Amino acid sequence: MKALIIGGGVAGPAAAMALQKAGIDSVIYEAHPAGAYGVGATMGLSTNGLAALQVLDAHRAVADAGFPCPRGVMWLGDGRRLGEDVPAPLPDGTTAVQLRRADLYAALHGHAAARGVPVEYGRRLVQVEHRGDRIVARFADGGEAVGDVLIGADGMRSATRRFVAPDGPRPRYCGIFGTNGFAHGLDLDSGYGTFHMVFGRRAFFGYVQREDGCVWWFVNVPAAREPMPAQLAAIPAEQWRQRLHGLLAVDVSPAARIVQATPPGYDWFAAHQMKAPKTWHRGRAVLIGDAAHVTSPSSGQGAAMAVEDAVELARCLRDLPVAQALPAYQRLREGRLRKVHAGARQVNRSKSATGPSRVLRDAMFPVLMKRFGGPQALSWLYDHRIDFDSKVEADAG
Numbered sequence: 001m002k003a004l005i006i007g008g009g010v011a012g013p014a015a016a017m018a019l020q021k022a023g024i025d026s027v028i029y030e031a032h033p034a035g036a037y038g039v040g041a042t043m044g045l046s047t048n049g050l051a052a053l054q055v056l057d058a059h060r061a062v063a064d065a066g067f068p069c070p071r072g073v074m075w076l077g078d079g080r081r082l083g084e085d086v087p088a089p090l091p092d093g094t095t096a097v098q099l100r101r102a103d104l105y106a107a108l109h110g111h112a113a114a115r116g117v118p119v120e121y122g123r124r125l126v127q128v129e130h131r132g133d134r135i136v137a138r139f140a141d142g143g144e145a146v147g148d149v150l151i152g153a154d155g156m157r158s159a160t161r162r163f164v165a166p167d168g169p170r171p172r173y174c175g176i177f178g179t180n181g182f183a184h185g186l187d188l189d190s191g192y193g194t195f196h197m198v199f200g201r202r203a204f205f206g207y208v209q210r211e212d213g214c215v216w217w218f219v220n221v222p223a224a225r226e227p228m229p230a231q232l233a234a235i236p237a238e239q240w241r242q243r244l245h246g247l248l249a250v251d252v253s254p255a256a257r258i259v260q261a262t263p264p265g266y267d268w269f270a271a272h273q274m275k276a277p278k279t280w281h282r283g284r285a286v287l288i289g290d291a292a293h294v295t296s297p298s299s300g301q302g303a304a305m306a307v308e309d310a311v312e313l314a315r316c317l318r319d320l321p322v323a324q325a326l327p328a329y330q331r332l333r334e335g336r337l338r339k340v341h342a343g344a345r346q347v348n349r350s351k352s353a354t355g356p357s358r359v360l361r362d363a364m365f366p367v368l369m370k371r372f373g374g375p376q377a378l379s380w381l382y383d384h385r386i387d388f389d390s391k392v393e394a395d396a397g
């Protein structure tokens with residue numbers, strides 16, 4: 001069995017390592033040149049994602065690429081503390097981490113390459129077709145590759161998805177855009193490794209201080225219409241810094257001070273989410289990670305879901321013929337994904353609330369947190385563990 005993996009972001013290398021563990025060879029085809037991992041953006045990798053990486057003996061390398069962030073605390077802009085979140089660490093003590101996206105990519109690539117997984121860079125998939133009982137990937141450079149299964153791990157704008165689900169859902173803007181940065185030289189009493197989330201009056205602000213004092217932060221600004229990148233880039237950085245200061249200074253939090261302490265210069269992103277298509281596979285092609293279901297940044301789960309997908313798919317392909325493995329994989333994953341998406345939608349609604357809906361949010365949030373929050377509220381998410389050795393059964397019927 002040979003697998004063609006399209007995309008070498010998070011899901012791609014994780015799938016290659018998981019398939020190798022299942023005794024299946026694969027090649028990764030990545031559109032970008034080697035080392036073009038992107039810069040800047042930071043992210044959190046939660047314990048469930050690290051647990052999935054532990055199945056591949058890759059969780060320590062990834063954790064070491066970032067810094068531990070075992071605790072999250074939520075606040076309202078008026079200074080009220082809403083609650084906290086302390087997911088249980090893995091048995092070896094590994095906790096959730098913060099890291100740069102580029103470092104996550106590099107750690108996963110490094111691991112896959114060290115295990116002999118071939119990666120072909122500069123190979124952009126443009127077309128997929130079946131040829132007899134095999135599947136063919138065609139690339140923009142005119143070349144092709146033939147395999148037994150094709151795994152679309154090609155992200156939010158997946159070319160594989162155009163083949164698998166041409167009429168399926170498209171990524172939708174979630175009502176917030178944002179940027180992130182790094183501040184130095186601040187005296188905060190936020191505690192190292194505690195991620196603070198401030199649902200402010202005019203914007204959402206997240207920040208965490210590393211042990212060396214550097215503060216990693218991001219901001220989410222509500223906007224009913226999705227701003228175009230050129231529109232955001234047209235506003236000079238110093239002007240943006242003043243605007244952000246105006247959005248954040250109204251809150252009881254160090255947010256405005258943190259932004260002022262950061263040299264201006266911003267990479268902007270707009271948050272998107274996309275529910276999974278009805279069917280995640282077609283013939284011998286299957287979708288994983290963002291290609292299957294874009295999970296908005298507000299969930300803090302996109303990368304974790306990508307790794308979990310990869311590990312479950314490998315189990316299915318190990319235990320079942322392709323025609324049964326792909327539906328079994330979807331069955332194992334779709335319920336959990338729906339739940340993660342529902343949670344992210346709720347957070348996005350809270351983050352994008354303005355005017356009277358923001359006032360209502362601030363009135364209801366503490367009540368809801370008291371009722372539905374608590375230490376076990378998210379254990380279904382963070383404590384999820386994949387038993388790689390257990391056999392996958394084919395779907396009935």
Ligand SMILES: Cc1cc2nc3c(=O)[nH]c(=O)nc-3n(C[C@H](O)[C@H](O)[C@H](O)COP(=O)(O)OP(=O)(O)OC[C@H]3O[C@@H](n4cnc5c(N)ncnc54)[C@H](O)[C@@H]3O)c2cc1C
Nearest residue numbers: 007009010011031043044125154155289290300301302303
């Ligand atoms: C601002 C922001 C913050 C985020 N924060 C978090 C967070 O805190 N926690 C979290 O878990 N997730 C977070 N995410 C989400 C997370 O980054 C994604 O869910 C994750 O990267 C998905 O991995 P993937 O491998 O499916 O897709 P990607 O990482 O997008 O990788 C897809 C790869 O496919 C390649 N590719 C694309 N098209 C082709 C083609 N036609 N042929 C060949 N290769 C192709 C791309 O170059 C890329 O390398 C965040 C996302 C954003 C935008």
